[in-house]
Amino acid sequence: xxxxxxxxxxxxxxxxxxxxxxxxxxxxxxxxxxxxxxxxxxxxxxxxxxxxxxxxxxxxxxxxxxxxxxxxxxxxxxxxxxxxxxxxxxxxxxxxxxxxxxxxxxxxxxxxxxxxxxxxxxxxxxxxxxxxxxxxxxxxxxxxxxxxxxxxxxxxxxxxxxxxxxxxxxxxxxxxxxxxxxxxxxxxxxxxxxxxxxxxxxxxxxxxxxxxxxxxxxxxxxxxxxxxxxxxxxxxxxxxxxxxxxxxxxxxxxxxxxxxxxxxxxxxxxxxxxxxxxxxxxxxxxxxxxxxxxxxxxxxxxxxxxxxxxxxxxxxxxxxxxxxxxxxxxxxxxxxxxxxxxxxxxxxxxxxxxx
Amino acid sequence: xxxxxxxxxxxxxxxxxxxxxxxxxxxxxxxxxxxxxxxxxxxxxxxxxxxxxxxxxxxxxxxxxxxxxxxxxxxxxxxxxxxxxxxxxxxxxxxxxxxxxxxxxxxxxxxxxxxxxxxxxxxxxxxxxxxxxxxxxxxxxxxxxxxxxxxxxxxxxxxxxxxxxxxxxxxxxxxxxxxxxxxxxxxxxxxxxxxxxxxxxxxxxxxxxxxxxxxxxxxxxxxxxxxxxxxxxxxxxxxxxxxxxxxxxxxxxxxxxxxxxxxxxxxxxxxxxxxxxxxxxxxxxxxxxxxxxxxxxxxxxxxxxxxxxxxxxxxxxxxxxxxxxxxxxxxxxxxxxxxxxxxxxxxxxxxxxxx
Numbered sequence: 082x083x084x085x086x087x088x089x090x091x092x093x094x095x096x097x098x099x100x101x102x103x104x105x106x107x108x109x110x111x112x113x114x115x116x117x118x119x120x121x122x123x124x125x126x127x128x129x130x131x132x133x134x135x136x137x138x139x140x141x142x143x144x145x146x147x148x149x150x151x152x153x154x155x156x157x158x159x160x161x162x163x164x165x166x167x168x169x170x171x172x173x174x175x176x177x178x179x180x181x182x183x184x185x186x187x188x189x190x191x192x193x194x195x196x197x198x199x200x201x202x203x204x205x206x207x208x209x210x211x212x213x214x215x216x217x218x219x220x221x222x223x224x225x226x227x228x229x230x231x232x233x234x235x236x237x238x239x240x241x242x243x244x245x246x247x248x249x250x251x252x253x254x255x256x257x258x259x260x261x262x263x264x265x266x267x268x269x270x271x272x273x274x275x276x277x278x279x280x281x282x283x284x285x286x287x288x289x290x291x292x293x294x295x296x297x298x299x300x301x302x303x304x305x306x307x308x309x310x311x312x313x314x315x316x317x318x319x320x321x322x323x324x325x326x327x328x329x330x331x332x333x334x335x336x337x338x339x340x341x342x343x344x345x346x347x348x349x350x351x352x353x354x355x356x357x358x359x360x361x362x363x364x365x366x367x368x369x370x371x372x373x374x375x376x377x378x379x380x381x382x383x384x385x386x387x388x389x390x391x392x393x394x395x396x397x398x399x400x401x402x403x404x405x406x407x408x409x410x411x412x413x414x415x416x417x418x419x420x421x422x423x424x425x426x427x428x429x430x431x432x433x434x435x436x
Numbered sequence: 437x438x439x440x441x442x443x444x445x446x447x448x449x450x451x452x453x454x455x456x457x458x459x460x461x462x463x464x465x466x467x468x469x470x471x472x473x474x475x476x477x478x479x480x481x482x483x484x485x486x487x488x489x490x491x492x493x494x495x496x497x498x499x500x501x502x503x504x505x506x507x508x509x510x511x512x513x514x515x516x517x518x519x520x521x522x523x524x525x526x527x528x529x530x531x532x533x534x535x536x537x538x539x540x541x542x543x544x545x546x547x548x549x550x551x552x553x554x555x556x557x558x559x560x561x562x563x564x565x566x567x568x569x570x571x572x573x574x575x576x577x578x579x580x581x582x583x584x585x586x587x588x589x590x591x592x593x594x595x596x597x598x599x600x601x602x603x604x605x606x607x608x609x610x611x612x613x614x615x616x617x618x619x620x621x622x623x624x625x626x627x628x629x630x631x632x633x634x635x636x637x638x639x640x641x642x643x644x645x646x647x648x649x650x651x652x653x654x655x656x657x658x659x660x661x662x663x664x665x666x667x668x669x670x671x672x673x674x675x676x677x678x679x680x681x682x683x684x685x686x687x688x689x690x691x692x693x694x695x696x697x698x699x700x701x702x703x704x705x706x707x708x709x710x711x712x713x714x715x716x717x718x719x720x721x722x723x724x725x726x727x728x729x730x731x732x733x734x735x736x737x738x739x740x741x742x743x744x745x746x747x748x749x750x751x752x753x754x755x756x757x758x759x760x761x762x763x764x765x766x767x768x769x770x771x772x773x774x775x776x777x778x779x780x781x782x783x784x785x786x787x788x789x790x791x
Contacts, residue, residue: 086525087525088523088525088526088529088791089523089791090790090791091790091791122734122735144734144735145735164697164735165697165698167695167696167697167707167749167750168443168444168695168750170441170442170443171443174443190698191698191699191749193748193749193750194749197750220700220703221698221705221733221736221738222697222698222705222736223698225700252733340522340523341522342519342520342522342577343520343545343546343576343577343578344546345575345580348575350576350577352522352791355714355716355762356761356762356765357790357791359710360715360716361710361715378576378607379477379499379761379762380477380499380500380519381576381577383576393548394522394546394548394549395522395523395548395552406711406734407710407711407734410711410766411765411766411790412790413788413790433768433788435445435446435712435766435767435768436443436444436445436446436707436712
């Protein structure tokens with residue numbers, strides 16, 4: 082099948098660009114003590130995670146249990162769950178995965194988390210493993226005070242939960258527009274992590290895992306003493322926003338194929354709206370930048386830019402999403418492409434996992 | 437099952453509030469010559485459409501073929517497709533629905549649309565029906581010149597496609613903050629529709645269907661001479677943005693149940709992010725307004741407002757989405773609730789229809 086024969090809107094994944102992105106990241110970490118444990122919230126399909134593991138990734142990072150369930154079904158891991166597991170239903174889902182033999186370490190940030198985890202482990206007879214999430218400046222979840230981090234490490238041990246280390250995600254730094262700003266903010270975040278690591282080590286809890294960073298800070302974090310792993314995810318597809326702030330490192334592998342449905346004097350309209358393409362992190366554009374999206378409604382994008390004038394109804398064009406993660410989540414399959422050829426379809430299994 | 441026992445994030449649908457919204461809209465149109473053909477892009481489940489039809493709706497409006505396919509599978513219609521059907525794959529899907537006996541009228545706006553539709557009808561031996569979309573001021577799709585509208589009506593007849601009338605959607609007016617502004621902009625849009633209707637009538641193409649309006653302009657449009665039907669959809673669930681601009685007309689029936697996962701001095705965090713809750717049309721809030729969302733990342737919402745301080749990890753709270761349509765599209769089921777009781781689950785069948 083040809084790309085031009087696909088019904089739209091649909092996702093196109095350049096298989097070889099993706100493979101090169103995986104290889105580039107793998108090569109970066111091959112000679113370093115820190116390793117890559119790529120985030121599954123970007124690809125959401127075991128097909129990609131399997132290739133990342135084959136290239137040397139030490140495991141997979143996930144955002145939620147639904148993603149972990151997809152990986153365990155595919156026999157992939159070990160898994161780092163980079164968020165807290167909260168509530169009886171979710172604790173029981175985690176225990177069910179551990180009972181299947183999965184190796185999963187979850188992030189905790191409070192005594193409440195430790196109590197829920199310990200109770201779940203006791204109910205199910207499983208051994209839980211945890212790392213402590215530190216707030217390294219993004220101000221979302223995580224402990225802010227090294228003394229609290231040390232207290233939680235002690236509580237983990239008392240509660241019979243295997244203490245494995247700490248994590249922090251400098252989400253406030255990863256998308257800053259220049260490398261210098263990312264280095265400044267990223268380094269400040271890693272210095273906060275250092276203070277928690279030092280306090281833990283002094284108290285007799287040296288961390289085995291120190292997990293940090295995203296695609297915008299992977300290089301800074303990979304060279305930071307003490308960091309053991311990097312949880313970057315976006316690099317594998319490299320969306321528009323990341324490509325704008327750090328061009329030339331990875332290739333844009335994921336685009337949305339869309340059909341022009343209406344052409345007017347000053348704009349055209351295609352069949353890609355907020356139900357198939359995110360508006361997060363700004364508007365999408367064609368890879369060459371000649372067609373820009375001015376606005377998105379539910380089922381339509383308004384196209385402008387120097388390239389719009391050549392468009393005719395029925396034309397198929399590709400748009401590069403500003404944010405891959407909140408776009409691919411809206412779809413069912415990746416159409417793997419090489420040029421105009423569709424090689425295969427991969428179901429985006431974890432896009433339909435809602436919690 | 438109790439609402440508090442549901443795993444989160446998930447959608448709660450207040451069954452009786454929804455029923456009252458359907459009844460309120462039905463009562464409004466019972467005594468008018470214009471009728472309601474509610475938009476399916478909001479509920480996306482036949483369970484709601486069936487109840488709207490039972491209450492007197494003259495059919496269902498859809499945004500895309502995937503929605504029409506769900507309705508035809510459920511035996512519901514007649515269907516007005518309020519967008520153009522563009523491209524060979526979609527034309528063939530439309531013809532397949534007609535071959536199953538479905539009554540579907542589609543919007544066209546160009547000679548290109550008419551040619552594709554006529555060729556599809558010829559290929560399949562089906563009779564196609566169309567209305568002409570007019571640009572009534574939103575500047576998305578549709579003809580701008582009454583002479584062009586008349587020319588297209590003639591081309592439809594020449595092409596063997598049943599000409600049924602026109603439609604326009606004043607999307608630029610429906611969410612304006614005051615009733616006066618909605619009346620001014622809405623009336624201006626309807627006056628544009630009038631000019632096309634007059635030109636069509638003079639040329640011997642009096643429209644059988646004149647379809648317009650959304651929830652924010654249903655009352656204005658329902659009293660406008662010549663309008664035969666209103667394609668409002670949001671009223672059935674009544675999201676936060678609509679409730680803010682037209683309070684007291686319909687009830688907020690759809691909320692997102694979410695769990696508090698992290699509590700800090702100045703904010704709390706819950707497990708609802710852009711993968712389960714839209715950021716379109718502003719940030720969500722609790723129905724009483726005491727908890728506000730300051731920002732959404734992929735899996736988290738930052739909670740502030742006077743109500744946040746009482747929150748504890750594990751608490752379940754409800755948020756009213758700013759826009760229902762781009763929120764429910766992210767989910768698999770509605771949990772029908774009466775107070776704290778879960779009555780039933782309805783799959784959101786058309787949320788998984790991507791095109």
